[in-house]
Amino acid sequence: MERSWVNQAIAKIEADYQRSADTHLIKLDIACLTGIDIYLKDESTHPTGSLKHRLARSLFLYALCNGWVKQDTPIIESSSGSTAVSEAYFARLLGLPFIAVMPKSTAKKKIQQIEFYGGSCHFVEHSSEIYAESQRLADELSGHYMDQFTYAERATDWRGNNNIANSIFEQMQREPHPVPTWIVMSPGTGGTSATIGRYIRYQREMTKLCVVDPEHSVFFDYFHSGDDQVTCTQGSRIEGIGRPRAEPSFIPGVVDNMVKVKDAASIATMNWLEALIGRKAGPSTGTNLYGALQLACEMKKKNQTGSIVTLLCDSGERYLDTYYNTDWVAQQIGDISQYEAQLMQFNQSGQLT
Numbered sequence: 001m002e003r004s005w006v007n008q009a010i011a012k013i014e015a016d017y018q019r020s021a022d023t024h025l026i027k028l029d030i031a032c033l034t035g036i037d038i039y040l041k042d043e044s045t046h047p048t049g050s051l052k053h054r055l056a057r058s059l060f061l062y063a064l065c066n067g068w069v070k071q072d073t074p075i076i077e078s079s080s081g082s083t084a085v086s087e088a089y090f091a092r093l094l095g096l097p098f099i100a101v102m103p104k105s106t107a108k109k110k111i112q113q114i115e116f117y118g119g120s121c122h123f124v125e126h127s128s129e130i131y132a133e134s135q136r137l138a139d140e141l142s143g144h145y146m147d148q149f150t151y152a153e154r155a156t157d158w159r160g161n162n163n164i165a166n167s168i169f170e171q172m173q174r175e176p177h178p179v180p181t182w183i184v185m186s187p188g189t190g191g192t193s194a195t196i197g198r199y200i201r202y203q204r205e206m207t208k209l210c211v212v213d214p215e216h217s218v219f220f221d222y223f224h225s226g227d228d229q230v231t232c233t234q235g236s237r238i239e240g241i242g243r244p245r246a247e248p249s250f251i252p253g254v255v256d257n258m259v260k261v262k263d264a265a266s267i268a269t270m271n272w273l274e275a276l277i278g279r280k281a282g283p284s285t286g287t288n289l290y291g292a293l294q295l296a297c298e299m300k301k302k303n304q305t306g307s308i309v310t311l312l313c314d315s316g317e318r319y320l321d322t323y324y325n326t327d328w329v330a331q332q333i334g335d336i337s338q339y340e341a342q343l344m345q346f347n348q349s350g351q352l353t
């Protein structure tokens with residue numbers, strides 16, 4: 001009886017997957033970079049609008065196959081928003097109650113989307129409180145705490161099985177430089193960079209993985225010091241990435257290089273991308289792309305050619321009243337004009353100086 005519900009639940013997720021298409025790999029047309037091609041894996045086109053669609057599918061399958069989720073089990077998750085939107089979608093697909101525990105600063109659009117999929121939202125003051133509160137709610141409701149920050153790295157099949165890394169390498173096959181010199185990714189759970197890094201090693205590719213951390217996040221410090229107890233008090237100002245603790249799903253051993261990107265640079269690059277492709281992306285895409293542009297400039301200085309792949313993690317439509325509102329940006333992030341000027345200069349010179 002119980003097994004038959006689980007079987008049906010897994011079949012529903014598999015059928016949903018069968019109906020889905022892969023995401024596009026967009027080649028950027030950057031005139032000032034010759035011989036260095038930059039690509040964006042467009043994760044905004046998943047049914048729930050972000051790369052977290054992949055994670056939510058994997059987490060539900062992992063929980064079902066572990067016997068953690070049964071008929072009517074309430075699902076609880078700690079999330080800065082995107083994961084909760086995608087999990088609410090899958091919870092509805094399976095007819096399970098869903099509660100997202102998130103910081104009260106979360107984008108209104110995301111809250112509306114979670115509620116649209118029948119989920120409910122439970123707010124805490126600070127992003128560091130989401131973990132304990134999620135566990136407490138799960139205990140109280142006899143529910144299952146999905147815990148993306150612990151399980152993201154292990155719920156995804158890193159060897160292949162159409163994971164994001166597998167898809168990137170296949171979509172690159174007919175490009176001038178099919179094996180990327182770099183793949184760049186920013187860490188939220190750290191799960192995507194773990195999958196990409198492990199896949200690169202397993203396939204014995206020469207590609208290097210660069211992880212780009214925003215301000216107000218400990219991943220960069222953890223990577224360089226090895227101290228997994230490091231914390232920070234202020235929450236990240238770039239939604240979806242940057243954490244106040246070294247999340248268990250972040251695997252430093254598969255990362256070749258890590259850099260810090262200023263939040264103002266992330267926003268300026270997000271705007272720069274809109275001018276380039278005519279589409280709005282979220283702020284973490286700005287972080288990724290600024291990191292990719294920095295690497296491209298280094299390659300150009302050394303007269304190297306090659307390709308760099310990074311991710312368009314979600315669309316900017318979710319952030320019209322925040323990151324696309326100049327007053328909000330001036331108040332919350334500060335002056336971004338220095339980076340706007342730098343990117344204008346880059347268009348001419350192909351250098352970020």
Ligand SMILES: *Cc1c(COP(=O)(O)O)cnc(C)c1O
Binds near residue numbers: 285
């Ligand atoms: C989660 C997320 C990331 C980071 O991905 P992880 O696999 O969790 O490290 C980047 N951008 C956005 C918008 C996200 O939601």
